[in-house]
Each structure stands twice: as structure tokens, then as C-alpha cells.
Amino acid sequence: MRELVFALEYEPGCNRVADTLADHPDARVRSLSLHATDERLWRVDHAVGSPDALDDVEDAFLNSDYYADCLATDDCGATQTTRVLDHTDDTLVLYSDWERTPACASVPHIARDHLGDGVLFETRHEGRHYTWRIIHPGEGDVAAFFDALGAAVGDCARMEMLRTADTSASAGGTDGGAGGLSPEQEAALRAAVEHGYYESPREVDVGNLADHLDVPRSTLTYRLRRAEEQLAKRYVAGERLTDGASAPL
Known part of the structure; x- marks a missing residue:
């Protein structure tokens, strides 16, 4: 089995949920x-x-022309039902059922077309960044999948590859860059270190660093957050392996 992780960065006005989350940096789905x-x-x-x-977020799901994961830029005529399963002060759980039309396209359906039927999906939505983790048999055509996805997304979102790896690989093994980071994440992390972002006190803030790299502030924040997450998980996984190796039999 293979793991494929990528992100779609939506342009303003292209995805109501992305627009809503961009207005609320503290929220994620x-x-x-x-x-x-x-x-x-x-x-x-x-x-x-x-x-x-x-x-x-609830309003974006319930009261807008939003169909779960549909990439069609025009009215696709789909039928969707969304229900609120739970809503407290700090938690919202939503159920969505979407019946597609021939005009519809989505990441899962494009993946089924090019990666096979035995595909699993996991998503995380923060700001304008919609991250997908796909587990697939490894027998499909990944290049054709990304070509079809790029055609479906068009100018509404930019795609960023984050990781591709064998799911049986060790915690440190990926096909990405240093430490399993994507090239964009590695470049962001290197620039942050070189310009004193991690110094105390900081020598540069994220806004000035984003200007230096010529990327949106939200994009740089996302890349740094994902890079820090990857490194933290690998550090903890390495500690566990070390503890296990040194434990008495």
C-alpha cells in the first residue's frame, strides 16, 4: 500500500468553507x-x-451552494443533505451525503478512477489549505490522477505535494525531502531558521518572512506548521524506538 499526501490551496471565493476558515484561523475541520x-x-x-x-462553519455547510468535495466551478445540479450531529461551544460534527451528477468531480472520485477501488481518505481543512491523505494499493497511475485533478481544480486552487511513501516504511522513511518534508516545507523551514524566526526574541515575524519568500502569509504559516508537526512526530517516534531498544528483556 502507498500513502499520498497533498494539499489544495483555494483562491478566495472558490470554496465557501475555505473562505470561512480563512476568516477564523483558530478553526479547523x-x-x-x-x-x-x-x-x-x-x-x-x-x-x-x-x-x-x-x-x-455550520452556516457554510448548511446555507451555501457547497457540495461536499465537489470541484465543479459552475452549478453542478447535485443533491446534498447535510445534518448537524453535534454542536457545542467548541465542537461541531456534521454528516454530509452528496449524490453527484455527470458534471461533478471530486478528489475521491478522481482517485477511484486512477488509483483503484481500494482507496482510503483522510482530510484536514485549515484556512484555505485542504490537506488530503490517500492510502491506495500502489497499482494505479499517480501521474494521471494529478493531471486529472489539476484539470478539475483549474484556477480555483493550487496543488502542493507533501508526501508520498510506502505505508510499510519506517517512521523516518519517505520519498520526500530532508526529514520527509516537502520541498516547499523545507525551504520555509530553512528560511525561518536563517532569518531568525526561531530566535528568542524573534528577529523576523511571519509577515516579513512571507514577504521575503514572496508567498502569502497564510501559506507560509501552513508550511511551517506542517513542517514542525512532521519533525515533532519523528522526534517522538525516534525517542520511542530508542527507549524500546534500550529496555531490558
């Missing part, structure tokens, strides 16, 4: 379950954030 057949897609999503953020 992740999938608890996501399934697709040729004709349908249904999923359960878990959102966290401030009460105001969750109210706006």
Missing part, C-alpha cells in the same frame, strides 16, 4: 469518515474552534 462510490459521496466531519467560528 477534519474528516472522521469519508466514503465514495461512483454515484455518491458521504462523510462525517469534526470541526473545532471558537463558538463564532463554528457558527460560521
Whole structure:
């Protein structure tokens, strides 16, 4: 089995949920379950954030022309039902059931076309960045998948490859750059270190660093956050391996 991780960075006005999350940097949405057949897609999503953020996220799901994961830029005529399963001050759980039309396209359906039927999906949505983790048999055509996805996304989003690896690989083994980071993440991390972002006190803030790299502030924040997450997980995994190796039999 193979793991494929990439992100879609939506342009303003292209995705109502992305626009809402961009207005609420404290909020994020992740999938608890996501399934697709040729004709349908249904999923359960878990959102966290401030009460105001969750109210706006709920409104984006329930009261806009938003179909779960549909990439069609025009009215696709799909039928979707979204229900609120739970809504507290800091948690929102939503169920979406989407019946597609021939005009519809989505990451799961494109993946099924090019990567095979035995595909698993996990998503995380923060700001304008929609990260997908796909587990697939490894027998499909990944290049054709990205070509088809790029055609479906068009100018609405930019794609960024984050990781591709064998799921049986060790915690440190990936096909990415140093430490398993994508080239964009590695460049962001190197620039942050070189310009004193991690010094105390900081010698540069994220806004000035983003200007230096000529990327949006939200993009740089996302890349640094993902890079820090990867490095932290690998550090902890390495500690566990070391502790296990030194433990008495």
C-alpha cells in the first residue's frame, strides 16, 4: 500500500468553507469518515474552534451552494443533505451525503478512477489549505490522477505535494525531502531558521518572512506548521524506538 499526501490551496471565493476558515484561523475541520462510490459521496466531519467560528462553519455547510468535495466551478445540479450531529461551544460534527451528477468531480472520485477501488481518505481543512491523505494499493497511475485533478481544480486552487511513501516504511522513511518534508516545507523551514524566526526574541515575524519568500502569509504559516508537526512526530517516534531498544528483556 502507498500513502499520498497533498494539499489544495483555494483562491478566495472558490470554496465557501475555505473562505470561512480563512476568516477564523483558530478553526479547523477534519474528516472522521469519508466514503465514495461512483454515484455518491458521504462523510462525517469534526470541526473545532471558537463558538463564532463554528457558527460560521455550520452556516457554510448548511446555507451555501457547497457540495461536499465537489470541484465543479459552475452549478453542478447535485443533491446534498447535510445534518448537524453535534454542536457545542467548541465542537461541531456534521454528516454530509452528496449524490453527484455527470458534471461533478471530486478528489475521491478522481482517485477511484486512477488509483483503484481500494482507496482510503483522510482530510484536514485549515484556512484555505485542504490537506488530503490517500492510502491506495500502489497499482494505479499517480501521474494521471494529478493531471486529472489539476484539470478539475483549474484556477480555483493550487496543488502542493507533501508526501508520498510506502505505508510499510519506517517512521523516518519517505520519498520526500530532508526529514520527509516537502520541498516547499523545507525551504520555509530553512528560511525561518536563517532569518531568525526561531530566535528568542524573534528577529523576523511571519509577515516579513512571507514577504521575503514572496508567498502569502497564510501559506507560509501552513508550511511551517506542517513542517514542525512532521519533525515533532519523528522526534517522538525516534525517542520511542530508542527507549524500546534500550529496555531490558
